[in-house]
Amino acid sequence: MTIQTNCINKTQYPMVTVNLKKLYHNAKITVDNCKKSSIKIAGIIKGCNGIAEVGRTMLDAGCIQLGTSRIDQIIDLKNSGMTDTEFLLVRIPMISEAEEVAMYADLSLESEISVIKAINKACSKFKKRHGVILMADLGDLREGFWNKHELTKAAIYIENELENIDLKGVGTNLGCYGSIKPNTKKMEELSDIAQIVESKIGRKLEIISGGATSSYPLVLNGTMPCRINHLRIGEGILLSYDLKEIWGLDMNSMYQDVFTLKAEVIEVKEKPTHPVGEIFIDCFGRKPQYEDLGVRKRALVAMGKLDFALDDKIFPRTCGVRVIGSSSDHCIVDIEDCSENIAVGDILEFDLSYPSLMYLTGNRYVNIRTI
Incomplete structure (x- = not known):
């Protein structure tokens, strides 16, 4: 027996609503604050699982890229029409997804040369280029090169041997696993790594990515070193909860109810x-x-x-x-x-x-x- 049901037009709960005007306000303030320190923002949308309207609003407010941790979200957003958006994959790619990364992501955070080689090979197949940011582990003990000499060797190898990979810069992540607090000393350490890499490859790096929302307080209190020119901010724009409740910052200019x-x-x-x-x-x-x-x-x-x-x-x-x-x-x-x-x-x-x-x-x- 087939049971037929009528389609009822009703509101479904539980529901999460997103106020895009308030989101734009938060993103614009964040972008403008960072712009004063010559820092560009990748709007990170993994915290809301890649909601397309959230990404578009961040871009409208001045974020230069969208970042997420799942290649599937990037694929969905590209297929939804966001073909001109620059996408940053913020989780180290699986080697098994090298072809998807080459096809859909514009940049990725990297710490394994074998994965970068696989992406380079896939780029050759699809006639694509891909940008990488080499990650330095500065003590939080999640992703990144622990041995800075190995990071430098990887940078030289990418620069000279991989024809489809562009070495865009270096970066770090703090506070997500080891709970290490970003501070001026850590950012200066990253700046020193960038300088060493630049001396070896004979050119300036485009991106020195100083972390995520947890690094943003250094911008607000004026202690971010001048070489840091890129941050990956999600929670600070989406909610601004941590900055107020954990960091004790005055976030009255931001909406916590997006x-x-x-x-x-x-x-x-x-x-x-x-x-x-x-x-x-x-x-x-x-x-x-x-x-x-x-x-x-x-x-x-x-x-x-x-x-x-x-x-x-x-x-x-x-x-x-x-x-x-x-x-x-x-x-x-x-x-x-x-x-x-x-x-x-x-x-x-x-x-x-x-x-x-x-x-x-x-x-x-x-x-x-x-x-």
Whole structure:
């Protein structure tokens, strides 16, 4: 038996809305601030999983490139009509995707000469050229050459031996794995590496890429060395949450509500705050601890860890609403102290941080809408 269903035109929750005017404002301020220090910006869109409208808005605001960590996102954006955009692949490419990188990405961050050789070979096949930025590991212990002599050797090899590869520059990444704070000393170390490479290849490098959003405070406080001329900024434009909450910077000129998570209430009840019975493990194999605050009013919201992953990375906008936990598909919020009368069917709004934005926009069950 075939069951037929009528297509109902309705709003689907959970939903993430993107305010493009506010996004443009954030991007323009960031671009203008960096321009004062002769720094150009690659707008990084991996945090929102490559939403095309976000990328276009960053370009309109003055970003010179778009960057993401997944070649599939670049392919999708190219196929959507963004054929004239310069795309930077910000994760070291897999050697197995060398042909896709050669065909679709204009530049990539690199740390393995075998991968660069494979891209060079693919470029020959497709009659393409590809730019590379050699990454130096300055202590964060993620990607990059640890031995600076090896980086210099790689630069000389690329410059002289690989006919389809353009050595665009050197770069680094800090703060993403080892939690190493970008500072003037680290940026000067990168500048020194650039100078050594330039002396060996006999020309100036086009790009000295000083990192991501975590390096942007050096621009704002005027301590970025003059040789740094490129940053890869995503979170600082998309949310500006980290710069305010972690770095303690005054971000009143920036919008922190470019992205809004909206989700529907599916139950409102008064219940105990401590589970009743023998506590074992939750659905994720953990044994949580609970504080007994007596019976309180709470609401179930139709979203869960499948959507946003981390309970402490979504922030209710309604005063008096507090996230107290979640399972795969349910989020539990305390509403006892909320002055508003929250009922089943109401839509609650949440601010986001980088992790929750990343998970939500990559989830096919979450509706993405630009406004």
